[in-house]
Amino acid sequence: MSDASKTHHTGLIGSQPKPVDGLQRAKIAHTEEGFPTAWLITPATIWLILFLVIPLISIIIFSFWENTPGGLIPAFSFEFYGEYFYTEGFFDPDADRFLLPSVFIRTLGSTIYFTLVTMFLCLIVGYPIAYFLAMQVQAFKWQLALFLLCMVPFWTSYLIRAVAWLPMLGRRGLINQALLGMGIVDKPVSFLFYSEFGYTMALVQIYVVLGIGPIFFSLAKIDKAILEAALDMGATPFQIFREIIGPMSLPGVAIGMIFIFVVIMGEFATAVVVYGGKTSTAGTVILNYYGIANYPFAAVNALMLMLAMVIGIVVILRIVDIRKEL
Template sequence: MSDAVAEAGPEAPAKRPFVPGRNLLGWLLASPLTVILACFLLAPIVMIVIVSFWGATEFSIYPDFQFDNYEFLFSSPVTYRVFGATLKYALITWALTLAIGFTVAYFLAFHVRSLTVQIALFLVCTIPFWTSNIIRMISWIPFLGRNGIANQTLISWGIIDEPLEWLLYSDFSVILAFVHLYTLFMVVPIFNTMMRIDKSLLEAARDNGASGFQTLVHVIIPLTKPGIMIGTIFVVTLVMGDFITVRFMSGSQRANVGRLISNDIGLLQYPSAAATAVVLLCTVLIVIAILLRFVNIRKEL
């Protein structure tokens, strides 16, 4: 008997017994969320895509199926400049928020030993979010203005002789506001990932003679990649869709895709705005798809 079992090899894993209605029950449990996503996510996107093919005059829009909006969009050099500016803002903001967010998360996760202090410092990081985004953004204007606190301080210290004009209503002020608004979206996922790192791995690295920099590069950063990727997706998508910040902090002297859509809506050119929104959505999805090729973030979700 034992020889026969040995010849048969390892036993095949037991199959789960079929329970009638199990799949039906699963679909029923998922149906409320499916209906919500279909009504509030898929349906608006489908409507935007449909409207992007409609036509428009100075006074009305009419249902049609034409590619005029996309032809005008891709044939205009303004479109490429605006998309280039949007990508520039997203890239610079991502780099700065990553540097700041990683540093803050690293300090909270590995240098603060007390859980109570960690929670307290983390709440301090969220204090700016207790007010409106517009309030936090506008608060930079009197600070960065020609007669603002920054210029007056630099003049009083003798660092400059006259006020700096580029502090406000420039790319600098736009990116500064973006970093201020969205850094926490980078801190949270990175901090969450760092807190899951087994501290024994760091001890093992030190026991094997690794320096602090080597431990950071070869242990912490690779294990933190999912959090970095989640934060990157948050920051990039938020920056590429933002238009209020660019409008206020640049004094309407700069533009991004969000402002392009806002201007079309203000002129009642809804088909043109919808076409631009579709192109922006596709661009963001392509960027996210590229990012997801590098890191599997399912274990973090």
């Protein structure tokens, strides 16, 4: 959002919370001094160091090890990084793999593709739901109740739900029975399940809530008085959305998209259960190499996946400056 529009908004907003004045600031500082805040983050820090930082460092170390018939050997080898990026025949104009990225890069690419498609669909499906909850439902108690209702799918393992789709979407599922019964098709359609369609549908269904939550919260924070003021000054609903609601909900959208992005990039179970294992994701590649005890290469794949995720998050944060917007 540009500074100009920001100023514009400030002009509209008479009821923005006032900046913290001197007295309040002193009070807050006092509380911070009086309370040993450093201790508050100690458990989390220890937890993260033990279970995130150290494992992460070991993954980086393993990625340079050698995998020999006699087991793993500590080394500083770039062999598996080469394996990840380079395909035989890449530089050979006569080979059928000329300039074809390695299968691992292609797999990461298709993982990113499915992630982006799912994020887009989650936004289209999730935003109106969040908007409805925050803007149309007046009573707080109903907002809360409906929001909790969105959470219901999380009450069971999503794998259980994934299995439950089979009787719905499968060859002998309800939809096919209905289609056959109505004479619309003469044999069961199979694109509903174990298919790209089914896979994308499942990902959206499973993860859309991760988007609805943050968008709902940022929409709910918008002061209704601003909207009324805009209406009074003759703004059209579209203008209000474009100038006020849209920009003000961007942080929620960004946070929701980051949640969805991170989770789907690491996905592997849904591809197995709903897509019938007919695609590889970056996650399944890691599993495959773990399965043949080639830990260094599994580590390289894990690091590349992580790198892609970091880049993705940076890109999202570049588009929306969450700190500024909050």
